[in-house]
Amino acid sequence: MKTWDVIVVGGGIIGLSLAISLRKRGASVLVVERGEPGREASHAAGGMLVDCPLETSPALQTLATASARMYPEFAHELEVESGMKVDLRDQGTILLLRDEQEQQGSDLVPVELAAAEPELSATSHHTQVLFRKERSVDPRALTAAALKTAKNRGVDFSSGDPVTAVNLSDDHVSGVTTAKTSFLAEKVVNCAGAWSGQIGPHTFPTHPVKGQMLCLAMPSRTLLKHVIRSPKAYLIPRSDGRLLVGATVEEAGFDKRTVPETIQKLHRAALELVPKLADAKILEDWAGLRPGTPDALPILGATATPGYYVATGHFRDGILLAPITAEVMSAVIEGRNAEYDLSAFSPARFA
């Protein structure tokens, strides 16, 4: 029976990026995905690459900034290897704030809206309008490019069959059991996102945090250039003229249905911010499940079971954190120095 060096459970952006990184260093890798790769949180995300000290938890800042810096190369490599575009944009973000905030990071600068984003209307509720250099990416395109890259590089895939257990032999990992079959590997890494806690032998305390979004067709492709974040909604323009409006943060179990009233509320918030969107067509709405954890930090590292690793709990930042997660986790799995202090993310904190 065929054996792999590493089995990655879950084909979201975290599992795919890690599979590519391991494969690049010569490991044989099998990704075992319950459904289709890249159709869950990584498909639902907005794709803002936020490492702003005002919004990023201090414990995550170093990894967030490192990952944001890796993005141009990460995206470029996926585009070249897959032949697909991922729409990495670097026009920056405009933050509309309600309260005067101390501008901790010197990278936030006041901006004149009329010049920067003429169609955006800040109301009297917004006491501060700040600009920040920041990128965004199209997560669906990114995930599709990562999937193609992984396949091109010889990562194997099993789709449509969930992992039901991680197998042990003499207390060491020996592979996984799925609903239909089993696969052999001495190393397994759990990248199952919001579902990570459902696979034994460790019950990681991940939980789903629902986010509803909608997508509008801008009347012109350049109606908005920047990502806009306001207290009621954020707006993410794509280069093809789509505009994403998001997002709720809800504890609703594994329910992925959208609620018409919630979508309308987001829609109204978008129209308030950009009145010229009044006639913009709604192209789509959807909901996805972010992998949340009790302390809102990811879970990264080796577990107490030899050969079993975890990379999950990326909550609102999994698109941003994909490159750095792939780098540090491939180091951990190969027994190299991860070059970052991962103690705040250790699975042992929940043991």
Ligand SMILES: Cc1cc2nc3c(=O)[nH]c(=O)nc-3n(C[C@H](O)[C@H](O)[C@H](O)COP(=O)(O)OP(=O)(O)OC[C@H]3O[C@@H](n4cnc5c(N)ncnc54)[C@H](O)[C@@H]3O)c2cc1C
């Ligand atoms: C509305 C919304 C907006 C967001 N916006 C942003 C943003 O702007 N920027 C950002 O950085 N992040 C954002 N996020 C967060 C980001 O989407 C997630 O953190 C990231 O996608 C997590 O990736 P993942 O690979 O861990 O999870 P997922 O993409 O959910 O992948 C996990 C995979 O595991 C599979 N799986 C589950 N159980 C099993 C099993 N038993 N066996 C096999 N496979 C299994 C699933 O089918 C799934 O494909 C957003 C999320 C949402 C929902």
